[in-house]
Amino acid sequence: xxxxxxxxxxxxDSILAGLKPRVDSLAAQGIRPGLAVVxxxxxxxxxxxxxxxxxxxxxxxxxxxxxTPAATLTTEELLxxxxxxxxxxxxxxxxxxxxxxxxxxxxxILLAIAPHKDVDGFxxxxxxxLVANSDGPRACTPAGILELLKHYRIPLxxxxxxxxxxxxxxGKPMALMLLHENATVTICHSRTRDLAAECRRADVLVAAIGxxxxxxxxxxxxxxTVIDVGMNRLTERAEAERIYARAPEKxxxxxxxxxILLGDVHPLDGREVAGALTPVPGGVGxxxxxxxxxxxxxxxxxxxxxxxxxxxxx
Ligand code: NAP
Numbered sequence: 597x598x599x600x601x602x603x604x605x606x607x608x609d610s611i612l613a614g615l616k617p618r619v620d621s622l623a624a625q626g627i628r629p630g631l632a633v634v635x636x637x638x639x640x641x642x643x644x645x646x647x648x649x650x651x652x653x654x655x656x657x658x659x660x661x662x663x664t665p666a667a668t669l670t671t672e673e674l675l676x677x678x679x680x681x682x683x684x685x686x687x688x689x690x691x692x693x694x695x696x697x698x699x700x701x702x703x704x705i706l707l708a709i710a711p712h713k714d715v716d717g718f719x720x721x722x723x724x725x726l727v728a729n730s731d732g733p734r735a736c737t738p739a740g741i742l743e744l745l746k747h748y749r750i751p752l753x754x755x756x757x758x759x760x761x762x763x764x765x766x767g768k769p770m771a772l773m774l775l776h777e778n779a780t781v782t783i784c785h786s787r788t789r790d791l792a793a794e795c796r797r798a799d800v801l802v803a804a805i806g807x808x809x810x811x812x813x814x815x816x817x818x819x820x821t822v823i824d825v826g827m828n829r830l831t832e833r834a835e836a837e838r839i840y841a842r843a844p845e846k847x848x849x850x851x852x853x854x855x856i857l858l859g860d861v862h863p864l865d866g867r868e869v870a871g872a873l874t875p876v877p878g879g880v881g882x883x884x885x886x887x888x889x890x891x892x893x894x895x896x897x898x899x900x901x902x903x904x905x906x907x908x909x910x
Contacts, residue, residue, distance in 0.1 A: 599822070599866060599873040600748075607740075607747045608882035612656060615893050619657055622896055627903070629896035630659040631689040631715065631888075632681045636674065636700065637667025642693045649691070652885045658892055661687070671701045675708050682710040688895035689715030691888070712898060715891040718765065726769055729776045733891040738770035740883025741802065741823050742777070748872065750821050753778035756797050760784045760811070760860070761804030766825055770802050791815065803860035809839045811861040819871035825880050826860030839863070 622629060631653055635646045646662065653660035663677060674692075681690045690713045696702045711721035717735040725732030745752060757779035761767035771783045784794050795801050795815040801822045803811045808828035816822060830836055836856060840846040842864055850856045859876035866873045874880055 599870040602748055602872050602874045604879040604882045607744045608886040611886040615889055618893050625900050627896055627900050628659050629892050630687045631892045632661045632687045634663045634692045636665050636669055637697050646693055649885055652889055656889055667697045674705055678708045688899055689713055689892040726772050735765055735769040736884045736887035737766050738773050740887040742773050755779050755799040757800040758782045758795050758798035759802045766804040805860045807860055808858050809862040813865040813869045816869040818869055821872045822861055822866055822870040824859035824861040824874050824876050829855050829857055831855045
């Protein structure tokens with residue numbers, strides 16, 4: 597059996613294509629969605645993510661503003677930047693790129709972002725809306741996964757869904773979203789007694805752990821849908837040899853680059869046992885930025901509605 601590949605790039609394109617007419621309609625009302633991205637200090641990985649977010653804004657004709665304060669910034673100074681962005685009518689979404697330098701109190705920063713501009717969906721107010729299944733911005737990665745499952749018409753109601761990982765940004769919101777789709781949800785973590793046995797019960801398995809190829813064939817129920825959130829860069833050849841023993845072309849790729857990107861799901865086992873699988877790269881990754889754009893457009897539409905109700909407040 598060879599798993600159906602769930603193509604995240606295709607779903608991303610379809611999400612972005614759906615946003616374009618909404619951006620055009622806002623433009624006709626004189627409103628251009630605006631996203632502010634705050635990147636503190638120099639973190640090469642964060643710089644790559646931020647560049648990708650700014651590029652996506654550009655392609656959709658969303659205005660983006662990048663603020664790059666030095667790592668020496670204090671919590672109070674960053675709070676002042678956030679307050680300034682909260683007050684600006686032309687900014688619909690505020691994204692403070694994580695991780696922040698350890699000297700900055702990330703929790704205070706998160707709480708300071710106006711909930712209606714929290715396009716990451718991380719503010720406790722928006723987490724509360726998610727728990728209550730009320731309207732509000734949702735965390736981008738799990739929201740993108742839900743879009744992918746819907747795009748491929750993967751049934752969720754009454755199904756066993758297992759989420760491996762309980763982070764605030766992926767595992768927990770994913771579990772709640774699946775619950776709201778009427779799946780029977782199990783959440784696993786590092787203290788779960790028998791992770792393989794729990795995962796094997798899944799009709800839909802979401803792996804968001806951050807451990808390369810941890811999910812092997814004995815974790816996957818034959819025919820299950822497997823969503824691989826993990827993004828792990830493998831740099832040790834011995835490890836690459838172990839994982840890709842049956843795929844010499846992948847080992848060659850590893851040798852050429854000195855590293856290889858892979859998910860939490862063993863790439864060969866996943867394809868052999870799952871019924872459907874997201875690849876890494878090209879699965880979940882592209883969806884996250886598409887949902888960030890979606891949250892920003894949604895916030896701009898709310899601005900347009902506020903403007904209609906009270907034209908002076910724009
Ligand atoms: P995280 O905050 O480090 O959380 C990892 C979770 O996995 C924790 O809940 C941890 O349990 C659990 N875990 C760790 N080792 C485990 C084990 N051996 N058995 C069972 N559970 C285990 O990570 P995250 O931010 O959620 O990210 C997870 C992965 O997804 C990473 O590879 C990250 O790069 C990737 N990611 C990708 C995207 C994307 O757009 N593609 C977005 C976000 C994240 P405890 O809670 O008990 O410690």
